Amino acid sequence: MILRKLPFIIAVFGMAGGVLIGILFGANEDFFQNRISAGLARNYDIQSLSDNSEREAKIKTESAKLWRCYQRYHFHANGIAGLSLAILTLMSFIQAPRLLRFCVQYSVAVGGFLYPFVWLLIAIYGPEIGRTEAHDTFAIFGYMGGVFFVGILGFIFAALKYPWNLEI
Secondary structure, eight states: OHHHHHHHHHHHHHHHHHHHHHHHHHHHHHHHHHHHHHHHHTOHHHHTOSOHHHHHHHHHHHHHHHHHHHHHHHHHHHHHHHHHHHHHHHHTTBOOOHHHHHHHHHHHHHHHHHTTHHHHHHHHHHHHHOHHHHHHHTHHHHHHHHHHHHHHHHHHHHHHHSOBOOOO
16 A cells, blocks of 8 residues: 555655755755855865956856756756656556556656756755766766656556546
């Protein structure tokens, strides 16, 4: 029974993460901005720039891009979790084979939950080690977007091939 509920629980946790960081933005956006600034102050590549104006321009650009990564986590976590819940709910009405339903539900739930973390981890670690390096380090989370997409394709296949039980 828990295996049937778990994808829904995972999707709700994804939404909770997106909502929680949104609340934290509203409560103390300066915390995130200060964290980015402190990390950029420790970034060797940026601090080794000899031209002060070039260094300040780089800090300004990186600050904006890293702040956007925090926002992307918020947007993706909420949007994908909502879409996941919709797909999971609709999938429960499709009379597809159990294995197909299982694969679609877990692909959507797990892929959708893990994918937004690429943005959060880039935002957390990017200031100090660099955005590209952080992206490369945490690329596995980005690949989870592909797992999510495979789940969507599986849902579309099941929705078109198998009958729906819409009796309530």
